[in-house]
Amino acid sequence: MTSTAPGLLVPAVDEDGAPFWDYAARGELRIQACADCGRLRFPPRPCCPYCRSFASEWRPVSGRGRIWSFVIAHPPLPPAYQERAPYPVLLVELAEDPGIRLVGDLAAESQQGPGHGQGQGHGQGGAPASGGPGGGRRRRPAQRAPEPRIGAPVRVVFEQPPVPDCPPLPRWALI
Amino acid sequence: MLDGFKDRTAIVGIGQTRFGGHPPGRPPEHPVESGKELACRAVLAALEDAGIDPGEVDALASYTLEETDEVELAAALGLGDLTWFSRTGYGGGGSCATVAQLAAAIAAGQATVGVAWRSRRRGPRGRPWQAPGAAAEPRPGPAQPRQGGERQPVAAQWTRPFGLLRPADEVAMLTRRYLHEYGATRDHLFNVALACRNRANQNPAAIMYERPLTREMYMDARWISEPLCLYDNCLDTDGALACVVVGAERARDCPRRPVLVHAATQSLPPLHHGMVDYWCEDPLASPGWTAAHTLWKNADLTPEEIDCAQMADAFTPQVLFTLEAYGFCGRGEGGAFTEGGALELGGRLPVNTGGGGLSEGYLHGFNHITEAVRQLRGDSTAQVPGASSALVTAGECVPTSALILRAGEGGRR
Ligand SMILES: [Zn+2]
Numbered sequence: 001m002t003s004t005a006p007g008l009l010v011p012a013v014d015e016d017g018a019p020f021w022d023y024a025a026r027g028e029l030r031i032q033a034c035a036d037c038g039r040l041r042f043p044p045r046p047c048c049p050y051c052r053s054f055a056s057e058w059r060p061v062s063g064r065g066r067i068w069s070f071v072i073a074h075p076p077l078p079p080a081y082q083e084r085a086p087y088p089v090l091l092v093e094l095a096e097d098p099g100i101r102l103v104g105d106l107a108a109e110s111q112q113g114p115g116h117g118q119g120q121g122h123g124q125g126g127a128p129a130s131g132g133p134g135g136g137r138r139r140r141p142a143q144r145a146p147e148p149r150i151g152a153p154v155r156v157v158f159e160q161p162p163v164p165d166c167p168p169l170p171r172w173a174l175i
Numbered sequence: 176m177l178d179g180f181k182d183r184t185a186i187v188g189i190g191q192t193r194f195g196g197h198p199p200g201r202p203p204e205h206p207v208e209s210g211k212e213l214a215c216r217a218v219l220a221a222l223e224d225a226g227i228d229p230g231e232v233d234a235l236a237s238y239t240l241e242e243t244d245e246v247e248l249a250a251a252l253g254l255g256d257l258t259w260f261s262r263t264g265y266g267g268g269g270s271c272a273t274v275a276q277l278a279a280a281i282a283a284g285q286a287t288v289g290v291a292w293r294s295r296r297r298g299p300r301g302r303p304w305q306a307p308g309a310a311a312e313p314r315p316g317p318a319q320p321r322q323g324g325e326r327q328p329v330a331a332q333w334t335r336p337f338g339l340l341r342p343a344d345e346v347a348m349l350t351r352r353y354l355h356e357y358g359a360t361r362d363h364l365f366n367v368a369l370a371c372r373n374r375a376n377q378n379p380a381a382i383m384y385e386r387p388l389t390r391e392m393y394m395d396a397r398w399i400s401e402p403l404c405l406y407d408n409c410l411d412t413d414g415a416l417a418c419v420v421v422g423a424e425r426a427r428d429c430p431r432r433p434v435l436v437h438a439a440t441q442s443l444p445p446l447h448h449g450m451v452d453y454w455c456e457d458p459l460a461s462p463g464w465t466a467a468h469t470l471w472k473n474a475d476l477t478p479e480e481i482d483c484a485q486m487a488d489a490f491t492p493q494v495l496f497t498l499e500a501y502g503f504c505g506r507g508e509g510g511a512f513t514e515g516g517a518l519e520l521g522g523r524l525p526v527n528t529g530g531g532g533l534s535e536g537y538l539h540g541f542n543h544i545t546e547a548v549r550q551l552r553g554d555s556t557a558q559v560p561g562a563s564s565a566l567v568t569a570g571e572c573v574p575t576s577a578l579i580l581r582a583g584e585g586g587r588r
Contacts, residue, residue: 008336009335009336009340010336011332011333011335011336012331012332013332014332017332017333042454043330043333043448043454049445049446068352068453069348069349069351069352069355070348070351071339071344071347071348071351071400071401071402072398072400072401073338073339073340073341073344073400074397074398074399074400074401077338077340077341078340081338081340086398086401087338089337089338089339089344089348091348091352091453099454099456100454101453101454101458102333103333103334103337103339103348103451103453104337105337105338150351150352150355161336166336169336169337171337
């Protein structure tokens, strides 16, 4: 990953992943598929692990999925990330193939409050963080950010981060 | 399959330096030597323990992330004519592989005296994103050099831009799904942290010696990456460790009781992706499952016959994954297994009896090997009475490795 002035990390694109980011720049979510056996695969790679074909295509997908898991990242973090901590990161399984799972953060439109953190006051030995909302964080209803949960439906939203030379990133909005 | 390997080699010497760490809120207690000096001191200590002259060493093995290379070590210590050397990859996943590869080389007649080591001196790049190329300097291209020449995983483009930055975040993702899927709780993670801490409290060499942990401390601790809190994370440690491997016959003439390398394996399961193992068919089936399959197939022992286990514990949930993978309980039962003091001394399966990575020190798992050797020699600070077999596992959630060690016969003391 390369770093830019605000300190956000942008994708360090490799040859196999380049088409994904090219489509992302056009607001399309596409996943590599084998042109012979038809199976989707992720991350992109030159050869199909199921039939060993080198022929592949980039198939459009609906951009709908469900949360397979998520974390809430807290400091210590690099400054640009520390500013918005605690923040959630999701792992989303795609509707077309639950075996294709994409990491992403919450889209801005999912974040109604100022930022998606909820300030202090977490970790006071509350409920075990077993997939429950916010993993035991104390709630502040006044500026309640949406809380991910395992199994929740989401849809992809492409957003341009405030970073030069960064492609729009596929993020997830809670439905 | 590996009958030609079983019990053919033995660990006959171990050595280590003082462990340096920064317990939360405390400054370093003493100045720390360079990584190269630490490596030299640990290797010499291990050779002295083995009663073997450095000039006899003809094989070396360490991790790919080791910064003191074979050339420097051999030159500094006056080692012999090296006929075999290797590096094992994937961070803590490489720990047992160092011994496994030396044992294979010696069993195959490629070498006679092997030394494995790991030395760690934290520089200013204490955080993953501070590794050269990780974030500090803009560098184009897919694979960028990391600490010790390791390369940034290509998978980083799929995770880092979204703020999934640290190993703790990557493992927390699997952990939340695991807790959700199997009904395990933070109390189960605490049981792991506590067992390691309790053993470290008995071990004067451990960073957490005489620093007890309570449930209240654990539950009130700050989060690092929910659902993982401070005490679910291993200790950042400076120090070095080493061990000496020779053929079983020679081992009988060494001063210490030999510890036989009974079975060993490495494991990289299909479609596995290292820390972000989210894209294989079953992300909660860790690489340990593959390692365990090979290990037990090639061993004369079953999980029930293992007297103590030194388990990968960069993060507490990895111990739950490992308990299941190696067949100490059924799938999804790792949390329940930890109840009732099962992991404590005197419990069903004492684990990490030196304190482990969570409380003795984190040197990418090499201290699990030395602690297993102490147990089988009978001189651990938390001795399992009459221990004659030990399982050692390397880092979970990465391509991994594992050993079954047994107490051998011989040795003058
Ligand atoms: Zn195919």
